[in-house]
Amino acid sequence: MKILVLNAGSSSQKSCLYEIPDANLPNKVLQPLWEGKIDWTQEQSEAEIEVKTATGAVLQEFIDGDSRIAHVAYLLNTLTHGATKVISQLSEIDVVGHRVVHGGLDYRNSVVITEEVKQAIAHLSTLAPAHNPAALEGIEAIGKSLGSVTQVAVFDTSFHSTLPDAAAIYPGPYEWVEKGIRRYGFHGISHQYCANRAAQILNRDLTSLRLITCHLGNGCSLAAIKNGKSVDTTMGFTPLDGLMMGSRSGSIDPGILIHLLRQSDYSVEELDYVLNKASGLRGISGISSDFREVIAAINQGNDRAQLAYDIYVHRLRAGIGSMLANLGGLDALVFTAGVGEKSPGIRQAACEAWEFLGLKIDQEKNQQQPVDVDIARDDSNVRILVIHTQEDWAIAQQCWQLLQQ
Ligand code: ADP
Numbered sequence: 001m002k003i004l005v006l007n008a009g010s011s012s013q014k015s016c017l018y019e020i021p022d023a024n025l026p027n028k029v030l031q032p033l034w035e036g037k038i039d040w041t042q043e044q045s046e047a048e049i050e051v052k053t054a055t056g057a058v059l060q061e062f063i064d065g066d067s068r069i070a071h072v073a074y075l076l077n078t079l080t081h082g083a084t085k086v087i088s089q090l091s092e093i094d095v096v097g098h099r100v101v102h103g104g105l106d107y108r109n110s111v112v113i114t115e116e117v118k119q120a121i122a123h124l125s126t127l128a129p130a131h132n133p134a135a136l137e138g139i140e141a142i143g144k145s146l147g148s149v150t151q152v153a154v155f156d157t158s159f160h161s162t163l164p165d166a167a168a169i170y171p172g173p174y175e176w177v178e179k180g181i182r183r184y185g186f187h188g189i190s191h192q193y194c195a196n197r198a199a200q201i202l203n204r205d206l207t208s209l210r211l212i213t214c215h216l217g218n219g220c221s222l223a224a225i226k227n228g229k230s231v232d233t234t235m236g237f238t239p240l241d242g243l244m245m246g247s248r249s250g251s252i253d254p255g256i257l258i259h260l261l262r263q264s265d266y267s268v269e270e271l272d273y274v275l276n277k278a279s280g281l282r283g284i285s286g287i288s289s290d291f292r293e294v295i296a297a298i299n300q301g302n303d304r305a306q307l308a309y310d311i312y313v314h315r316l317r318a319g320i321g322s323m324l325a326n327l328g329g330l331d332a333l334v335f336t337a338g339v340g341e342k343s344p345g346i347r348q349a350a351c352e353a354w355e356f357l358g359l360k361i362d363q364e365k366n367q368q369q370p371v372d373v374d375i376a377r378d379d380s381n382v383r384i385l386v387i388h389t390q391e392d393w394a395i396a397q398q399c400w401q402l403l404q405q
Helices: 068-077 115-126 132-146 158-162 174-178 188-202 254-263 268-277 280-285 291-299 303-324 337-342 344-352 363-367 391-404
Strands: 002-008 012-019 034-040 047-053 058-063 095-100 150-155 210-216 220-226 229-233 332-336 383-386
Touching (some): 002 132, 002 391, 012 068, 012 391, 034 068, 047 068, 068 132, 115 132, 132 150, 158 188, 158 229, 188 210, 188 220, 188 229, 188 332, 188 383, 188 391, 210 303, 210 337, 220 303, 254 268, 280 291, 280 303, 303 344, 332 337, 332 344, 337 344, 344 363, 344 383
Parallel strands (some): 095 150, 210 332, 332 383
Antiparallel strands (some): 012 034, 047 058, 210 220, 220 229
């Protein structure tokens, strides 16, 4: 089965093609035959395309075109033409899976895309204005290039649809609940993948595990996972809630917003910009939203970079504590995504806080660029795992499973 995966962002479209050779889903992660990426410049009329294949062919070029959909069609063309050709015709693709950020309350599982599903994704664009419209564009582009191929939507919110009401509902007026203002949670594809992978690594049944997964990338979120189900998470109604992130503030006192609206001349757009783009590591350090640049600045003695790091750690520990509160114990703490996978310092700082509970990190293993391994000491009460998140592969798996049904 050939599965094309599309992962649409506000200014990029990532894509990859997997081939599942046998009748069964392999136990291990497959590497894609082909990976492509489009980065749009501000004008959106120009795009940079980058393609690489499993055999080592690489293509990098700038292209023009009247629409983002035309750019996606161009990218798909590289699957069947030139040095990056990996299949003879696009009709060889059996199914296309799309990452869709917001599935609202109705989509608790991945679904085959119909007109009704498209309308629902469009309707939910008010809740994910940067992402859901981009996913719809991808769906439309595939329809134009591949005709009636089966398309599947895999939602980032689905995994958190099991949150109990007490975790999901904000204690505002009850009419918020009726209007759908509640915690949805995000990064679900990654949290779910990491939970399954953790069970594999630990050689345990997922339904008997209590896990906290820490997805620490540009966006950051935690999930408390009990018996395979998400029971709490730090992102909320939008991906702005929870931990301090690269350029997002995470949770702040909502009274600050009232104060700013009343006392300053902030417009809604300015608030949106400040909280999403000019806060977090970038806002406090004044250096960058990129964790590596913040660390480099700390090493040069920059106090604001140090403060940004300290707040990040403080909030990460506090978040882990809040996830811990309703799990009734912990079998494994899992780190994933850019910072979680690559920063031994953050893992060390996060774990230190829980040493009194018998969670003990192995300093040496932590330093050895661990991938999909346990870095807890033998005498630790809790396992500590570093897992390379594979969201695209998780989407491909969901497509495969859905088609088997
Ligand atoms: P996204 O959320 O956009 O998918 P990633 O998961 O790739 O992002 O994470 C990006 C973050 O990971 C950035 O803050 C980057 O600085 C950080 N990162 C990447 N490599 C390293 C590294 N070697 N050490 C520390 N942080 C890193």
